[in-house]
Amino acid sequence: MTAVAIIGGSGLTNLKNLRITRREVIRTPHGEPSAPMVFGQLGGQEAVFLPRHGPGHTIPPHEVNYRANIWAIKLTGVSKVIAVNAVGGISPGYLAAGTLVIPDQVIDYTYGRAHTFFGSEQKKVTHIDFTHPYCEDLRQTIIQAGERAKISVVGRGTYGATQGPRFESAAEIRRMERDGSDIVGMTGMPEAGLARELGLCYASLALVVNPAAGKTKDIISIKDIETNLETGMASVRSLLEQVIPLIVYD
Numbered sequence: 412m413t414a415v416a417i418i419g420g421s422g423l424t425n426l427k428n429l430r431i432t433r434r435e436v437i438r439t440p441h442g443e444p445s446a447p448m449v450f451g452q453l454g455g456q457e458a459v460f461l462p463r464h465g466p467g468h469t470i471p472p473h474e475v476n477y478r479a480n481i482w483a484i485k486l487t488g489v490s491k492v493i494a495v496n497a498v499g500g501i502s503p504g505y506l507a508a509g510t511l512v513i514p515d516q517v518i519d520y521t522y523g524r525a526h527t528f529f530g531s532e533q534k535k536v537t538h539i540d541f542t543h544p545y546c547e548d549l550r551q552t553i554i555q556a557g558e559r560a561k562i563s564v565v566g567r568g569t570y571g572a573t574q575g576p577r578f579e580s581a582a583e584i585r586r587m588e589r590d591g592s593d594i595v596g597m598t599g600m601p602e603a604g605l606a607r608e609l610g611l612c613y614a615s616l617a618l619v620v621n622p623a624a625g626k627t628k629d630i631i632s633i634k635d636i637e638t639n640l641e642t643g644m645a646s647v648r649s650l651l652e653q654v655i656p657l658i659v660y661d
């Protein structure tokens with residue numbers, strides 16, 4: 412049985428160190444997931460991989476079918492999900508490109524995305540607890556893997572999820588900072604909420620690829636982001652390889 416799913420973000424459309432065993436197209440009542448599920452071995456354990464933006468990185472953050480992705484992951488039978496997210500850094504301590512953050516909180520600034528499985532087609536109104544939006548056990552496992560592998564990881568932080576695909580204005584980032592956001596990305600929600608609705612243990616592994624808008628005197632450079640994605644995803648891949656063997660089946 413497969414214990415864990417990895418959702419790859421920008422810069423991680425394939426997991427080079429995954430020894431692929433098979434691919435499976437999964438259909439869901441919510442439409443097509445971003446790609447066929449890729450099953451394989453990573454760090455000596457079975458894992459399944461899904462590139463959030465599609466195999467060729469063609470699906471923008473606001474058009475990802477988050478419901479289909481999470482539903483399809485649930486259908487594979489895994490109970491744990493590690494989501495990889497590229498982010499901008501807002502707070503001091505989260506600004507340097509290459510910083511790995513395991514967020515413990517989220518603020519949702521997205522709009523108009525299909526964000527729930529619990530609409531009016533449900534027989535009765537359903538609410539879920541989201542006090543602690545990320546799975547604490549899995550967060551701790553990732554932090555522990557970082558310590559063992561001597562890969563530096565920031566073990567907490569608030570992820571502010573914005574709509575995209577444009578980056579934010581400097582004033583939007585100032586507002587997010589006042590709200591308590593430490594990092595900013597476009598894909599953290601509704602993914603985390605949907606995972607909670609289906610009872611999946613979900614954590615995010617966020618890679619800082621740029622200082623957020625207005626945090627330096629320069630404007631955001633796409634070229635720098637691309638370079639930082641490439642270097643940073645190498646650490647993400649090796650951290651994932653360390654995390655997988657520590658994950659226990661349940």
Ligand code: HPA
Nearest residue numbers: 497498499595596597623
């Ligand atoms: N803002 C939003 N999403 C992002 C950023 C950013 O600065 N960097 C990477 N993803």
